[in-house]
Amino acid sequence: xxxxxxxxxxxxxDDSREHDVVDHCDHPMVAGFADLWHGKRGSRAVPDRADFExxxxxxxxxxxxxMDMLEDAADFRYRLVGTAVTGFLNRDYTGRxxxxxxxxxAQQKVLDTFRRPAREGRPVFRRGYVIWAVDKSWxxxxxxxCPITAGGTGIAMTIGVLYFSLDPVMAPDGLPRxxxx
Numbered sequence: 412x413x414x415x416x417x418x419x420x421x422x423x424x425d426d427s428r429e430h431d432v433v434d435h436c437d438h439p440m441v442a443g444f445a446d447l448w449h450g451k452r453g454s455r456a457v458p459d460r461a462d463f464e465x466x467x468x469x470x471x472x473x474x475x476x477x478m479d480m481l482e483d484a485a486d487f488r489y490r491l492v493g494t495a496v497t498g499f500l501n502r503d504y505t506g507r508x509x510x511x512x513x514x515x516x517a518q519q520k521v522l523d524t525f526r527r528p529a530r531e532g533r534p535v536f537r538r539g540y541v542i543w544a545v546d547k548s549w550x551x552x553x554x555x556x557c558p559i560t561a562g563g564t565g566i567a568m569t570i571g572v573l574y575f576s577l578d579p580v581m582a583p584d585g586l587p588r589x590x591x592x
Contacts, residue, residue, distance in 0.1 A: 431539030432527065438553040444471055444572045445534045448557040456532055459560045460568060474572040476556070478525050486510050487525045490568070499575050501544035525569050528558045532566065540583045541575065548579035 436442060447467070451458035468475055473495035478487040489504040489512075497503040504512045509521050527535040534557040543550050556571035 431537045433536050433538055436536045436538055436553040436555060438574050440471060440474065440574055441536070441553045441555050441572055445536070445555045445557065448534055448555075448570070457558050457560055457566055459563050460570075461562075463559070463570065471572045474574055476554075476569075476571055476573055478556075478569045480525070480529050480567055480569070481508065484522075484526045484529050487522065487569070493573075495575075496573050499543060499545075499550075524554075524556055528556045528569050528571075529566050532558055534558075534571075540580070543575070543579075549582045550578075551576040551580055 447463075448458060451462040471493075473493040475491060475493045476489070476496060477491040479490050480487055486508045488508045489506065492503060492505050497505075502513070509518055509525070512518070512521075514521050524535075524537060534555050536553070536555050538551065538553040540549055541552050542548070552573060552575050554571055554573040556569045558566040559568045559570050561567035
């Protein structure tokens, strides 16, 4: 089992583990997706859903998450959850809202994942720790969640990607083995 080196510097694993928001991610696919979003944005504050061609998302297939914002960001509905994500979680949330989904009490943290980009109008990077559903081993994750409009109006959705480490890591200090973060 590998261990992770952690520090309190920006861009490192968040020792608070409350939100795991970082300035950037070093995973090339996560960084590449953020670059795609910025390219689609152009001179606009936020790109539109129609700016993302299905074929362009091919490098990220399996890892894409698209969320519809509901009721002024009170909740979000999973429009699309990639197969790599559903396989890792051992469940598919497509069509459900965050509040309808089983997050073992972590719904507010998950809602924050999607509220930040919607409210701030910019990509939000995250990385941290999660337990793999299949064998209960700890893994790391890196993600980016980006706001998009639907038809050029206000922010209506988020689009992003989520990647999990292939190799188990040591449980983060102070977290129980059954923590889902």
